Amino acid sequence: MQLFGAFRAILVVGILLFTMQGCASKEESINNQSASYWYDKIIRSIAISALTKADDYYSSLHSEHPSSPLLPQAMLMLATAHAQFDELILSQYYLDEYLKRFGSEGEREYVSFMRVKNAFLDYRHPNRNQKFLDETIETIESFTQTYPDSAYLPMVRHMLLRLELGRETMKEEIAALYDRIEKPQAAQFYRQKERMSMVDAHYVKPAEVFWMRALFE
Template identity: 40%
Template sequence: MRYLFKFRNLLLVAGIAFTFTACSQKSEKIQEYGKPALYWYNKMITEISTGYLEDADDTYTSLESEHRNSPLLPTALLILANGHMDEEEYQLANFYLDEYIKRYALSKNIDYVRYLKIKANFMGFAYDLRDQQLIDDTIADIDNFKKTFPRSPYMPLVNTMSGRLFMAKASLDKEISDLYNRLGKEKAAIYYLKKAKDSWVEPKEIEEVDVPFYRYPFERNMFLDRVYFK
């Protein structure tokens, strides 16, 4: 009984200590406001460099809310976008890139930001048999980029991504055409084969989608469902 009493007391003391520590940390975090823009910027850089991206997101929020006109904001947005791209968090990267485009559309390096957005979408194209809309949207962004920034130094990179996306689009249409052939639906097969040729002149050059064996049944079933219910 005496040992049980001591054990309960120990748990109580540990619980109280934890509560006070948590409250102290929370209080310290709440009190961290009214800092100069450079303070928040440097803190964000430190958090990114040490792998604490979520904390960096919160720190950027403090920077942006307390210093809305700071000249550090554009750079902070690009650093966060690149940080999330490095971690393959492409939706978050796009969030910061969209924010940059919305606020600094007349920036002299806006072509770089538009290029990064295309790259984020391209890198986010993870499932060749699923992301048809993402392909179409990114191809449209590339077309707009070429018209708006014909002399951009990023054009060779954009052209490379464009070629690979058109091949992916052709690959998808060729898969649908082959399926309709197996189903005996000749007109539909011819229609999708023509679409594949419109994206890539020679369908024989199209590389088949490389789907890992553990994901193959799942990906293939989603693909079939999309064709049947088109």
């Protein structure tokens, strides 16, 4: 009976060791894959909108194959996918990383345009953050100076115009606020700040804000 018990214990231990070895082998096989394997996983994950999975697979591709020619394309795919899902911070991260490491002049122009577009889309609330608005305008103006002959220039200028209109509206609202609290000098200061040369502030239509949000702004 004792012999049978010992044999049974040995058998259980053997099964456990075999199972653990199998799991370790499986883990090793998952972690050590070709660059094309991880690239394919990224594409498939993006196709089904599983961007968290795609980010994980990109991390594996980046850590196991840091010099792979598939890496820059994976960055651009993920940047585009995150932008489409309104995850602009993650999109901007991939674009910044791409500009640091890769790209011909033409590719860098496209990526820089995507960064400008993300910055424009990220400025959603025209009455909230003046500093962020100014920084976004500076980003767009920098693009126009760096790429004066860019094919994207008409779109970039349209973005710039809309943001500058928003800035004019913000100045007038701040001035009106100072009028209400009887501080005419401060109101005059904001009305006399540098304005857009192509637009008369009297013709700037204020941005339409949802009434409930307007209560808090």
